Amino acid sequence: MVSARVGVTIATADMSLRHEAELRRLLGEQRLVSWFQPIVDLATGDVVAHEALVRGPADSPLHLPDALFSTARRHGLLAELDAACRAAAFWGASAQKLRDPVGLFVNVEPEVLDSAPLDVLLEIAANAPGQLRVVVEFTERALAHRPAELLRTVDRIRDAGWAVALDDVGADELSLAFMPLLRPDVIKLDLRLVQDGPGPDVAQVMNAVNAYAESSGALVLAEGIEDDEHLRLARSLGAVLGQGWLFGRPRPVIDMSARTAALPLPPRRAAQASSSSVVDSQASPFSLLPPGAVLRHAPKALLIELTKQLEREALRQGSACVLASTFQLARYFTPATASRYRDLAERIAFVCALAEDMPAEPLPGVRGAALAAGDPVRSEWDVVVLAPHFSAALLARDLGDDGPDAERRFEYVLTYERSTVAAAGRALLARVVAAEPAAPGTPGTPGTPGTLAPSAGSVLAAVPAPTGADVAECLPSLLGEPSLPALPPVPSLEPGAATEALLRRALDASTSGVCVADVRRPDQPLVYVNPAFERLAGFTAGQVLGRNCRFLQGSDTDPAVIDAIRTAVSAGREWTGVVLNHRGPDRTPWWNEVHLSPVHDDDGALVHYIGVQTDVTERVIAQRELAVERDRTRAQRARLEQLGLRTPL
Structure with a gap:
C-alpha cells in the first residue's frame, strides 16, 4: 500500500519536473506558435478579426494552452510565457499578412500585468509590413488585483491606437462593476451566457452590458457559439460579433479565402483620447470636476452624513458596485468606519480606502493605498459609488480651517454625472497598486538566476532545465x-x-x-x-x-x-x-x-x-459569532441614531 502511494507521488512529481523542463525548452527555443480563431460579424457572416491562441508543438505534452499555463503558474514562469504568447501572436499575424481593417485579438494575463513588455509589442507592430489592428483583452481580475498598473497599460495601448476588450464578462460580477472604469471598446460575453440559456443571472448581465454598450457604442461579442441555437440566443442577447466552433476552430493557418470586412470598432471618444490625465498620479478627483461646477461649503458633520448615505446606496446596488473613498489620515478610518466597511466588503464587488499611512489591506476584502507626500488627494474627502445603473460622487476639498477637527469646513460637490464619477473613480484606483513584488530569488522574478529575461535579438533567453534533485x-x-x-x-x-x-x-x-x-x-x-x-x-x-x-x-x-x-x-x-x-x-x-x-x-x-x-471549523464558528455580534451592534447603532445621536466618522 505504501509503495503504491509513494509511486503515485513520485510519478506526479516526476511529470511536473519534466513539464517544467519542457516549458523552459519551448521558451528558450521560441517554439511557441499562435493558432487563430475567426471572429465574425453576426449580421453578415464576414470575418472581422482573429483571436490569437497559443499552442506548443504538436508532439509536445504542452501542446494545449491549459497545460502550458498550469505548468507556468506552478513553476513561476507565467510572465515569461505570457510575453512569449504575445510575441508569437504578433509575429504569426504579421507572417500570415493579417492587415487592417481585420483585427487581431491578443490576451494579457492579469498576474503579470506590471511586467508585461509592452514596448516589445509596440516595436513588433511598428515593424510589421502593413498595419495591425490590435485589440488587447483583459479580464476583470486585472482591475481587481492591479488597478493602477492596468489603467496605465490601457492608456499606453490607446496611445498606440489600439483597442481594449473586457473578456469573460458575466463570469464574475466584478466585470459588470468595472466596465465604466476600464471603458472597453469590445465586451466579450462569457460563453456560459450563450450555452446555458436564459435565466436571472443572464438577465442581470445583459441589463448591465446593454446599458453600457448603448451609452458608449462598445461592441458586444458572444463567445462559445457552437450551433444555430447558440447563434440565435447570442443575437437575442444583443451581440453583434460572434466567436466559436460554428464559425471555425482555432487553426495554425488563417483561411485567406474567407470573406472579410472591417472590424467596426467605436470611434475613439474624447474622454479616451485624454485618458492619460485621468490616471496621472497627480490628478485628483476634485481637480477633475468640469468647469463651472457649483461649489458649496459644508462642515464636516454634513459630509459625514452624506458619506453614510452614499455607503447605504452602495449596499443597495449590491454585488456589481464599486466604492472608493479617501480619508486624509488613516486615523480617520475609525472602528465605526471599519464596521461599515466590513459590511461593504462582504456585499459589493470592490472596496478601496486611501489615506496617509493607510495599510494595503485595512480590513479583509478592503484594498488600501497610502497617499504619498504632496499628493493633492491628502487634502480631499472623496467618496465614489459606481454601479451599472447608478453613479454618485462626493468630491470635497479641505478649506484648512483652524480649530477643532469636528468643526472643519470643506468646499464640495455632490454629483451624479456618470462621466465625472467614473473619472474620479479611475483617479483613485490609479493609486491602488498591487501587492509587493516577489523578492529577488523568487522563481519568475526578473533578474533571478534560472528565470527567463528578454535579451538582444530574441524575445526570451534560454533557461537551464531543472535537475532530478529538485x-x-x-x-x-x-x-x-x-x-x-x-x-x-x-x-x-x-x-x-x-x-x-x-x-x-x-x-x-x-x-x-x-x-x-x-x-x-x-x-x-x-x-x-x-x-x-x-x-x-x-x-x-x-x-x-x-x-x-x-x-x-x-x-x-x-x-x-x-x-x-x-x-x-x-x-x-x-x-x-x-x-x-x-x-x-x-x-x-x-x-x-x-x-x-x-x-x-x-x-x-x-x-x-x-x-x-x-x-477550519473553529474559524467558521468564530466568523459566524462575529457576524451575529456585528448585526446586534448595528441594530443598536441604528436605534441610537434614531434617538438623535451621531456616530463620529
Missing part, C-alpha cells in the same frame, strides 16, 4: 501544502526505498489531509490518502480508498458548493473553498477548507486531482 522541492508546491517540511536533495527519481521513506515521512508529518483521486476511472475513486486525511475523515485508508470522496458530504452540505466543485473538476480547473463535511460513522459535522489541483500526463490529459484539506 523533486523534493517540487512536492510541496505540487500539493499546495505549505506545512510540508523541506526535504534534502534526492539523488534519483527512481522510487527506491530511501526516496519512498523520505516522501512517506513528509506526508505523514503534514497536518493537512492530502488525497489523490483518479479521474480516469469510473466515479473518480480515491487512490491515495495520508494519515491526516484519515483523521479528518474519521475512517482508515482501507475504508476510503476506491470510493468517491462524496462520502464526506451530508444532507446539509451546500448544493451550490458541490456544484461549484463539480464544475471546476469537469473543466479541469483548480478550486479552493470551504465546504461542510461529516466525520466518521457518527457523522460529526466539520468545516473543510479544500484546495483541489488538476494533474495532467505527458500528453496534457487530465489524469488525477490532488486535494488538500484543513479543518
